Amino acid sequence: MKQLLTAILMWLTLPAYASETQQLLQLLDYVGVDYAEAVENGKIINRGEYNEMVEFSSAISESIATLPWSEIKPALKIDAQQLVDTINARQQSSVIIELTAAMRRQVMNAYEVVSVPGKAPDTLLAQQLYQENCAACHGETGLGDGTAANGMEPAPTNFLDIERHRQRTLFGLYNTITLGVSETGMRPFNELSDHERWSLAFYVGALPYTNVKATSEGVNGLNTLQQITTTTPADAELHFGTKGLVALSTYRNHPGSLFRGKRTPLTLSRELLASSLQHYVEGDHEQAQKLAVTAYLEGFEMVEATLSLKAPELSKEIETEMGAYRNDLRKDLGIKQATKRQQQIDVMLAVAHDLLMQKSLSSGSAFGSAFIILLREGLEAILVLAALMAVLIKTGRRDGLPYLHAGWVLAVIAGAATWWVSTYLLTISGALREMSEGIAALTAAGILFFVGFWMHSKTNAVQWKKFIDQTMGRALGSGTLWSLAGLSFISVYREMFETILFYQAIWVQTDAAGHNMVITGMISATAVLLVVAWLVMRYSTQLPLRQFFGFTGLFLFIMAVIFAGKGIEALQEAGNIPSDPLNMPFIELVGLSNNTQGLLIQCAMIAVTVGLIWGRRVRSNAVA
Numbered sequence: 001m002k003q004l005l006t007a008i009l010m011w012l013t014l015p016a017y018a019s020e021t022q023q024l025l026q027l028l029d030y031v032g033v034d035y036a037e038a039v040e041n042g043k044i045i046n047r048g049e050y051n052e053m054v055e056f057s058s059a060i061s062e063s064i065a066t067l068p069w070s071e072i073k074p075a076l077k078i079d080a081q082q083l084v085d086t087i088n089a090r091q092q093s094s095v096i097i098e099l100t101a102a103m104r105r106q107v108m109n110a111y112e113v114v115s116v117p118g119k120a121p122d123t124l125l126a127q128q129l130y131q132e133n134c135a136a137c138h139g140e141t142g143l144g145d146g147t148a149a150n151g152m153e154p155a156p157t158n159f160l161d162i163e164r165h166r167q168r169t170l171f172g173l174y175n176t177i178t179l180g181v182s183e184t185g186m187r188p189f190n191e192l193s194d195h196e197r198w199s200l201a202f203y204v205g206a207l208p209y210t211n212v213k214a215t216s217e218g219v220n221g222l223n224t225l226q227q228i229t230t231t232t233p234a235d236a237e238l239h240f241g242t243k244g245l246v247a248l249s250t251y252r253n254h255p256g257s258l259f260r261g262k263r264t265p266l267t268l269s270r271e272l273l274a275s276s277l278q279h280y281v282e283g284d285h286e287q288a289q290k291l292a293v294t295a296y297l298e299g300f301e302m303v304e305a306t307l308s309l310k311a312p313e314l315s316k317e318i319e320t321e322m323g324a325y326r327n328d329l330r331k332d333l334g335i336k337q338a339t340k341r342q343q344q345i346d347v348m349l350a351v352a353h354d355l356l357m358q359k360s361l362s363s364g365s366a367f368g369s370a371f372i373i374l375l376r377e378g379l380e381a382i383l384v385l386a387a388l389m390a391v392l393i394k395t396g397r398r399d400g401l402p403y404l405h406a407g408w409v410l411a412v413i414a415g416a417a418t419w420w421v422s423t424y425l426l427t428i429s430g431a432l433r434e435m436s437e438g439i440a441a442l443t444a445a446g447i448l449f450f451v452g453f454w455m456h457s458k459t460n461a462v463q464w465k466k467f468i469d470q471t472m473g474r475a476l477g478s479g480t481l482w483s484l485a486g487l488s489f490i491s492v493y494r495e496m497f498e499t500i501l502f503y504q505a506i507w508v509q510t511d512a513a514g515h516n517m518v519i520t521g522m523i524s525a526t527a528v529l530l531v532v533a534w535l536v537m538r539y540s541t542q543l544p545l546r547q548f549f550g551f552t553g554l555f556l557f558i559m560a561v562i563f564a565g566k567g568i569e570a571l572q573e574a575g576n577i578p579s580d581p582l583n584m585p586f587i588e589l590v591g592l593s594n595n596t597q598g599l600l601i602q603c604a605m606i607a608v609t610v611g612l613i614w615g616r617r618v619r620s621n622a623v624a
Helices: 002-012 014-037 047-065 073-088 093-110 123-133 170-179 194-209 225-230 233-253 265-281 285-310 312-330 335-357 363-394 398-424 430-457 461-471 478-507 512-540 545-573 596-623
Strands: none
Touching (some): 014 047, 014 073, 014 170, 170 194, 170 225, 194 233, 225 233, 265 312, 265 335, 285 312, 285 335, 285 363, 312 335, 363 398, 363 478, 363 512, 363 545, 430 596
């Protein structure tokens, strides 16, 4: 429940939340690196730098206090106070470095900060960007002796200062380029794209190591993007020795090797599942579970729709087995069982990978994918909107239609904006994406359940007469109008972002002719959805008003039950709720869950509905 509340806060304040977390990580990185410039052997050697350390440590404490709730937050608050006390006591820089590094890791793990570039950094582009944007202050070679550096306080960073550089992560450099440093000459470079900022970060991070001999020998534990961007050279040498330092410098100088031929979604799934199993074998069950969830959300789910068209049975089997693997870890069924399951999934993912890599999607497959995705994701939303529009028209409440339309229009805009933010400003994790969808679905289920029950109550003769006498002809209240807008928004937004992601996945797998078919498929699905909406409104409004209310109320009950099941399923995929599969097929049209948790929620809603309807009939008969 606490994780769910955290997800709600993140969903509502996503861009601001991500920015604040990045700012906190930047402050931790800055203090860890610069403290040595302020204090030596317990004495202040630079009063200006020391005052900054005191100010920044207080800012870190305040920033942590405003973070959403997490199990690690109480410990972070204690660490933040310890950092303030340690700086005030002017302790050794090694203590500050160790403390800030530990806090940085805790924040990134607890708040799922994604700290990797979306594609391989471009070294040649970075060299050009450096000369255009950085050389004037930091010098052509990075010594901090640029023509504009004279008189700057503090002076521009010397990127070739090895001791200072040993404490910098690539993610820290990326954050500094993105956010700037307040009260210094280092401004934020918002005009640069995410790819350009990462390219610069890798370039600057490699400057002291241009003469280090590259190695092709990998180091287990230091060979993924996340590890490369969040590990300092000092930590690499501490934990992996000279091999670790050489490997890190190689990846910083040649980042393309992290991407070349190995970052397809299914390959990412295989890597993460292998790492998950390794963590499980080592006894780190929590991290093993997290990696298993990420393997599904950031890997397989990105190509699931495409694979379903080419090999539907294989796609369904992989989805089932990945869920079973997560359950094996959750129930701690042992290394033998986890290993067997992981190996089975790995074989299936390899087959699926080869199938998808054989050729790009044909024009027919591109059309079919685009058509089915939009039809599947949009059908529920369009049915709910059509039903609500029919209610307003049938009851003569057209004053509510602008609010209903405003809700879904804003949802489309918000969905597009969310996609833009996730593409160009920050990366939204699969877990947060699924939590957002789950929360939206459960919220919509609650509202639809209430509206459906209210409509059904009007089918009773006494209640019907009371409703006609008291409400017909009276303007809708502001609360009702905004509720309509809210339900309209939630019904559409919950599917918008994921639909866009699916279209992105299809787009990159098609050629120019395929792109036209994707657009054609999308337009065709939109046309079908509009026809469905028209049919619902046309024929439902021809019913007598009481029968109309009964039919529509029942329909909204059914949609509430389906939404609740899908909300639970999304939270299960995000790893927030356990999933115990049942030996029964999942029928999309019916919408009943095929796992214990989802089915229990749905059965409870059905039981409550039946109980409320039966109770009303008993009371009505007693009055009659």
